[in-house]
Amino acid sequence: MSFAEFGGPDVLRLEDAEEPHADPGRIRITVRAAGVNPVDWRLREGQVLGAHPVELPFGVGQDAAGVVDEVGEGVTGVEVGDRVFGEGASTYAEFAVLWAWARMPDELTFEEAAGYPSVVETALRVIREVGVEPGQTLLVSGASGGVGSAVLQIARDRGITVIGTAGAANQEYLRGLGAVATTYGDGWVERVRRLGRIDAALDLAGSGVIPQLVELTGDPGKVVSIADLGAPEFGVRFSGVAGSMPDALAEAVRLISRGKLHIPVEKAYPLADAAAAHIDSRAGHTRGRRVLIV
Template sequence: MKKVSFAEFGGPDVLQLIDAEEPHAGPGQVRIAVRAAGVNPVDWRVREGQVLGAHPTVLPSGVGLDASGVVDEVGEGVDGVEVGDHVFGEGSSTYAEFAVLSYWARMPEGLSFEEAAGYPSVVETALRVVREVGVQPGQTLLVSGASGGVGSAVLQIARDRGIRVIGTAGAANQGYLRELGAVATTYGEGWVERVRALGRVDAALDLAGSGVIRELVELTGDPRKVVSIADLDAPKLGVRFSGTAGSVADALAEAVRLISLGRLHIPVERSYTLADAAAAHIDSHAGHTRGRRVMVV
């Protein structure tokens, strides 16, 4: 099978499309014929060797955590899923023609494989950081870098829970944030004053890692009310860096519920082939996403 792999840590150029042996489902796992794989910032952080504590990596290594596809092998002890089922979930080395998933759920009706591949990690992350930052219904949450995959999920989850959101994004994505229920404003010079003019901020999330931790602490008045998923230096300012996954199974179940009710939709901004994995990582690193980027197999 074809698989994206890297034999050394480094830039996008270390990614190679290779011929590899097919993986097989172990106990408690399923194997899928991959139809699409989500592109996440953690993918290029792993490739660069940034997050070895949370993601121990043995070289050579595959790439990717999220995928959607068709079940073609069911591991020992697994029930409730059959060969031929359309599922999405989390596993390992998902930039490939076949991948093993450790967590999965049946795809909601009407969801394409491309769309489904964009949900697992971002919904888990969104649910986790909303919980960790402690924001309550009726309060206001500031989301820095709100138009990407995690931001798109946070805005809709917060709206579903009665939480007011102020979102920052580029000028081109202001309408998109409003569509998702946020009060939108641009980042860049004067952004702190623009946020202040929109009202009190009870909690804040840094989703872009754009060097705004000090300002988020200033706006909330308490570093304990700020959580980052993108700035590895956040703890130096007393801010929690959230990099460890919570319950993926629960997150997938909540994703299915919200999608089925029409309360959660994350658009696919761009699709790539496996041969274009390096370009996908370059684009992901650059940010400025509206929704998700996915690999199509």
């Protein structure tokens, strides 16, 4: 799956392409499932090109789960036939090369595993960048999506209280992940205030709430956004540069094996329906993850 011009979902093309191969330090997998991330459609639309340069035509996708079928020179600890999940390039495909991977926990299906890499890396990164400590309270705006689902569970495991905002239909979902839940919309700032002191806040939805998050924390340095490109105008950090994916995958495996992290798949689409997956992802209101079945 690729696009040769920037634009809407209709620019996506499912076409035959030359098979990639594993260079030194890489592995190739037969893709069983690929994660759908907001960065995928942002790149397709021509956004965030400063952080993610694009050369057209561009293969879509970075997260995947599948079976190793080629091991590059110098790679150890993994063999052909192993079930892995990780990050690479052009993962909306039958074959993809990964540069970061881990063995899949036995508890996960391929569809579930494909939804973890980027969201866990992002969750770990923004928790670190916002500087929230055990015993403090973290406000998460837009908490029901993939990154929010990971943030809530990782924070809870670290002894951080989380208040999460989401739509009315997702309140019980947030509570099930250990958060104190409240709805967004009119009066949401006062509803949050009644729940207690806010030590730090994350904007995961880009819904124009940065000024309110600064007001609630009292310090723009205690707010981080992954979705609002205008955040720096308010002195708020926009987090767009990924950290160590191998470390994030290792932490994901540890948390999953301890029963401390589970990110559900809201919907799985056939690869040919990638455009529909992008439309749904862009619309928001996701509970967990969206993935493509290859």
